[in-house]
Amino acid sequence: MKKIYYLLAILMLTLIACHDDEKTNLEKEHLNILNNSIKLSKIKNKVIKNGDIKSYNKLISYYVKNQNINHELLTYSILMVEKYKYYRACSYIYISIINTYNNGVFDEEYFEELNPEIKKITLYYLNLGARNDNIECQIDLQFLYEKGIGLEKNNKISDSLKIIINEKNKMK
Incomplete structure (x- = not known):
């Protein structure tokens, strides 16, 4: 009979310990989420207040991994271009607009489907x-321009851009 009590006591202690581990893991997960949120907030503040390029690049990585909220990148990209003259962000404005209006999927063909005002902003x-x-x-x-997607097809502009692109690639 003593053996049964000992076994029951050990079983109870094990269950209690496992429950505490689950609670500890859940607490750790919540703490981790909170820490990541604080880090993300600090990164966003560096972009907003200082135009910090390294922080902006971290935001790009974050939003690429979290495509369901990548439309937020649009705001930071516009800020980087307009306030800090970081023109590399222009390409992310284009990508973010397409993603936002195409349910989180980037497809250049969708440019044609944008309403005229959004297309005008994107082209700008x-x-x-x-x-x-x-x-x-x-x-x-x-x-x-080469494919005539959302724009009138224009081989002259397309070809001149090809030349510029090829020259840059030769320099690398």
Whole structure:
């Protein structure tokens, strides 16, 4: 009979210990989420207050991994271009707009489906980036003009952009 009591006592202690481990793991998970949230908030503040490029690149990585909220990258990208003149962000404005209006999926073909005002804004930032030496914007514009996606097909502009892109690739 004593053996049964001992076994029951050991079993009870084991169950209690396992329950505490589950509670501890849940607490650790919540603490981890809170810490990540605080880190993300600090990164966002560095972008907003200082135009910190390293922090902006961390945000890009974060939003690429979390595509269901990548539309938030649009706000930070516009800020980086307009306030801090970081024209590399122009290509992320284009990507974010397409993603936002195409249910989180980037597809250049969707550019054609954008309403005229959104398309105008998107083209503004693509052209701004291209004029300021953003090769990603130059490549995107070249593709859109070559294929006539959302724009009138224009081989002259497409070919001139190809030349610029090829020259940059030769320099690498």
